[in-house]
Amino acid sequence: MLNVFLVIAVDGQDCQKALGSAITDFEDGLVMVCAVKSQIDYIVTRDAEFLQYGNYPVQTLTPEQLLESIG
Numbered sequence: 001m002l003n004v005f006l007v008i009a010v011d012g013q014d015c016q017k018a019l020g021s022a023i024t025d026f027e028d029g030l031v032m033v034c035a036v037k038s039q040i041d042y043i044v045t046r047d048a049e050f051l052q053y054g055n056y057p058v059q060t061l062t063p064e065q066l067l068e069s070i071g
Helices: 012-019 026-037 063-070
Strands: 042-044 059-061
Touching: 012 026, 026 042, 042 063, 059 063
Parallel strands: 042 059
Antiparallel strands: none
């Protein structure tokens, strides 16, 4: 798995940013904070609530949307 995915480090500052973000779910906020910090282009998820977050430079996609875009 580590050959396919990049593991992003999380620190206290990331946690503080997630707590202060407009995203009310802490784990979702932390994912978004770390994605922005690491300049990630896409987050692929089946979490319908997470897919609704706007105003972030990271695009969220369902697995089906990802497959369609690369298909």
